[in-house]
Amino acid sequence: MPYKVLVIPGDGVGPEVVEAALYVIKAAASKYGVDLEIKTAEAGDAALRKYGTAMPPEALKLADEADVIFKGPIGESAYDVTSLIRMRYLLYANIRPVKNLPGVPAVKEIDCIFVRENVEDVYVGAEYRVGDVAIALKVITEKGTRRVARVARKYAEMRGRRVTIIHKANVLRVVDAFFRDVAMEELRGLEVDQMYVDAAAMELVRNPKRFDVVLTTNQYGDILTDLAAQVAGGIGLAPSGNIGDSKAMFEPVHGAAFDIAGKGIANPIATILSAAMMFEWMGRKDVANAIIVAVEKSIEKGIKTPDIGGDKSTIEVGKFIASII
Amino acid sequence: MPYKVLVIPGDGVGPEVVEAALYVIKAAASKYGVDLEIKTAEAGDAALRKYGTAMPPEALKLADEADVIFKGPIGESAYDVTSLIRMRYLLYANIRPVKNLPGVPAVKEIDCIFVRENVEDVYVGAEYRVGDVAIALKVITEKGTRRVARVARKYAEMRGRRVTIIHKANVLRVVDAFFRDVAMEELRGLEVDQMYVDAAAMELVRNPKRFDVVLTTNQYGDILTDLAAQVAGGIGLAPSGNIGDSKAMFEPVHGAAFDIAGKGIANPIATILSAAMMFEWMGRKDVANAIIVAVEKSIEKGIKTPDIGGDKSTIEVGKFIASII
Ligand SMILES: CC(C)[C@H](C(=O)O)[C@@H](O)C(=O)O
Numbered sequence A, B: 001m002p003y004k005v006l007v008i009p010g011d012g013v014g015p016e017v018v019e020a021a022l023y024v025i026k027a028a029a030s031k032y033g034v035d036l037e038i039k040t041a042e043a044g045d046a047a048l049r050k051y052g053t054a055m056p057p058e059a060l061k062l063a064d065e066a067d068v069i070f071k072g073p074i075g076e077s078a079y080d081v082t083s084l085i086r087m088r089y090l091l092y093a094n095i096r097p098v099k100n101l102p103g104v105p106a107v108k109e110i111d112c113i114f115v116r117e118n119v120e121d122v123y124v125g126a127e128y129r130v131g132d133v134a135i136a137l138k139v140i141t142e143k144g145t146r147r148v149a150r151v152a153r154k155y156a157e158m159r160g161r162r163v164t165i166i167h168k169a170n171v172l173r174v175v176d177a178f179f180r181d182v183a184m185e186e187l188r189g190l191e192v193d194q195m196y197v198d199a200a201a202m203e204l205v206r207n208p209k210r211f212d213v214v215l216t217t218n219q220y221g222d223i224l225t226d227l228a229a230q231v232a233g234g235i236g237l238a239p240s241g242n243i244g245d246s247k248a249m250f251e252p253v254h255g256a257a258f259d260i261a262g263k264g265i266a267n268p269i270a271t272i273l274s275a276a277m278m279f280e281w282m283g284r285k286d287v288a289n290a291i292i293v294a295v296e297k298s299i300e301k302g303i304k305t306p307d308i309g310g311d312k313s314t315i316e317v318g319k320f321i322a323s324i325i
């Protein structure tokens, strides 16, 4: 049975980086014998303009049927596409590995993996405005915390058995303390420490090597993973996987970057490494590793986009990586 | 009439850095003829252990009577002291200038001023737990946004007339959009742009020079100012002022740092620069400038604590700066 993959190219640089990644995905699937059935759907700002909805019924139907979604960045309508997919399919763990790539200048050495809770917190969309007051609910559940903490445990068991829980329980003494305490329980037996989110932001610049597995709530994770990606060498290199119990979505951490869209200069590596994560999720760590090795080789050989000091185009990088897989 | 200054030494390194800063405050006040009536109060973790409350009635009474509070960092009970003072006296604008100091190694060049809303957002303390669900309210009011935006306007008018509003209105489409829209209105006529908080965290590392005045909500401000301080050269150098319509509190951005407390190695500069901000708030920009010049001279002369490459103690640095004011 083939894996049903739904590709959503997205907005801005999305179609370019996804096209580049598709060369790699197809080459890898064919070389390593992974049976994929690839479909494509329009969703995002462009779909909103065209169909009046950012996630048209056709895209939703294909997403419902798919085993896995491979998505480019979405523009202003990201909440209606990205967050919708995360919520609808309960993709409760957002996995964001952050690691330097050889040959890419970085702010600091870093090698950690963020496990970001992905469906709760202020992302639940419970917001109200009453006259001159606006209120949003930050929601944390025990169940939601346990399931994402178990994912952090899994990664910790594959790595250094060390987890840092990031929260702000000195201010959010009910909600963040609840997250921390439930997570602590789930992580029993591992080496667990904790850090306030403001201190963590500082520490990610001062001494990022201290982090191994990082477990945090949705919005702190949003902020800290962009930061960590920049510390590692730039947001153009940061992949992610949104994982649920039966379905998943893979996407670059970066946004639509409208300012450079259509110029062929967007770095496809974040998206290509997201494809590697997808193969790993399919149980094909061998394919994932082959992609990572090919990415590293492409950088070594100077086949790079301008953001990391090269002069190749998005598609050239994708085709090259596909060719050496 | 003297200014009534209440000094709260605080926890951890607090008493040391405050003692060092008091040398400077007293020297500056006497040289420049600023009439200060200084009282001291115990508050924080140590007070909690001693009196059973982090903000004892005596401290509260003195704080009520004071014109201005000069505070060291507080430990685990910071919410009961720092946040309480901010809320009780409606110190709605947290001013955090971030700038490299000559001779201090930095991640990047940076020269901006954060205006952080200081009494709303998840800091209002409206949190509930019902069984296995915990909920906190994030509250933004029109009034609260207008008054802090006006402070940002004031700083922008003294500087480059440029304000960046930081929010996450693509997810918090009611609450953060409300903050942004109201702020935009108040900032009319200035050069205003906006950035999502995750992108801002990245940008503070990638290209911090792009920021001039930054206006943001309470918790984003908490996270981003620690980060920005680290980019500028370290949290040991970052001062802050909590400003209301009639009262103010000045304090270093850093925390109690229990791990180095009592060792005499904490950098007092963040606290001394907070004293400079206090004099500026008193209308004595001349005194503030004299302190800043003396701080820069002390670094130039190598009178520095270990965190910025020196071998002097907290008190030695304070005394030296006081001596050359
Ligand atoms: C686009 C936005 C909804 C999204 C988020 O905030 O989660 C993005 O920033 C991310 O990190 O995937």
Ligand SMILES: CC(C)[C@H](C(=O)O)[C@@H](O)C(=O)O
Pocket: A170, A171, A198, B078, B079, B082, B083, B222, B253
């Ligand atoms: C100690 C804590 C309550 C405080 C905050 O979160 O505001 C601190 O981090 C700060 O930035 O002043």
